[in-house]
Amino acid sequence: MIAKLSGLVDTVGTDFCIIDVGGVGYLVQGSSRTLGALPGQGEAARLHIETIVREDAITLYGFATVAERDMYRLLTSVQGVGAKVGLAILSALSPTEVENSIAAQDAKSITRANGVGPKLAQRIVNELKDKVAGIVAASPKGVAVNGAAAPAASQAGIIGDAVSALVNLGYRPTDAHGAVVKAAKELGEEATLGKLVPAALRELSA
Template structure:
């Protein structure tokens, strides 16, 4: 199995790149974010590779980092998510953004990716929330905030209400969650909803 390619960028397609390794050109499928981060043709590049072997073909998927490759594998553990959908999601959200969305159970951000409807988005955030690798890159404050909200302890109810209020004002779920998590870290777990909202709005204004 091929786990890594180091060579020279030969050419690009809509969703692939050809890496020339000592005269052999490997066509590698990539997310849009990975393709955008690669150098120009003729310049050296290294990709972490996931190899799929089928009866009628061998297909290579390339990633800038091993973490992105791990997300590609993890996403496909969810029913309804194949290679095409996994790449679409990684084209829309970075691994960190994806981890934060899972931590906050933000299915709206997941559903931004082409080919992902509300039901699949819900399965992704539900099935991956308890899997360790899914939260490795998540904002620790977001993870604690979501855990408190689910357990309804340590100010979780006030935090949830504050996040909801900010979302109603037009802020994205993850953005609101990060601001409230920061506010709670400063004010403490006993902070009231209105205090958290005011502090979070100050965070968002800076």
Template sequence: MIGKLKGVVDAIYDDHLILDVHGVGYLVHCSTRTLSGLKGEGEAAVLFIETHVREDQIRLFGFTSEAERDWFRLLQGVQGIGTKTALAVLSTLNPSELGQAIALGDKTTVARAPGVGPRVAMRIVTELKDKMPAFGSGSVSLADIGGAPVAPATGGAAADAVSALVNLGYGAPQANAAIAAALRAAGEGAATETLIRLGLKELAK
């Protein structure tokens, strides 16, 4: 199985490219986001590869990050989603945006992807909420968000919000500090979705 390819971009098409690796041209299917992020033909590129093997063909799918490849795999685990739809979602939303949409239960954002209607978007949000891969470095410090160490949130909306941030790849201390700041801003009665949004804003500062 091929896990990663490093070579020179030989040609770029609407939904795939040819990557020249030591004289061998690999046809790699990619999202439009991945293709648009390449420097261009004749330039070096590194792609993380997902290999699909069937009786009549071998197809390679390429991604600029392991997080994007992880999402590609997860999306295909949702009923009714194949490679084409998974690539459409990743063409519309980057891993961070997709993770946030799922954590917030935002099916409208997910449904922006071509070929993804409200029902499919709802399945994505529902089925992947507890399966999200960790992404991001998780290196945000407490000083970066202007907070101090706090005890883990216990129970209710705050605990759910902390759990959502941890599922998004943030460390527990960072998640707790961010939600603590969110609680100070929104008040103790704030809903989970409000706390997640405010917590993400704190972490992005």
């Protein structure tokens, strides 16, 4: 099983690249985001690889970052999201944008990807919301409630309340969620709801 490739860039196409590793060229499928980040022909590159083995083929999918690879795995765990759709989503949105869209229940943002209609986008949001919520709740360490460190569930509640407040002010759910999570990380233990909303507003206006 191939997990990583380090070699020289031989060819870059619209949805694939060839990486020369010791004289052997590996054909790797990738998102436009990953392929666009590759260096020029003949230069050194490294890709994190997801290997899919089927009876008639062994296919390599490459990712510039571990975060992108992990989000790909998460997306393709949803029924109806195959390899091509997973790459299309990661071509249209960064892993962080996908995470924020799911956490904010913003299915419309995911329809920006080619081949993803409203029904599939909603299924992605519905099936992955709990998995993404666990990641988000754990990321802003020590969010405080009444001055005391809160458990993950309360952290998620504060984040949700702050996002709702920003959405009521007219901000898109995905943008609001991203700003709130970033503000919560910076505030740490001081991230009460009263401080979180103004801090997130500053992030949005930056």
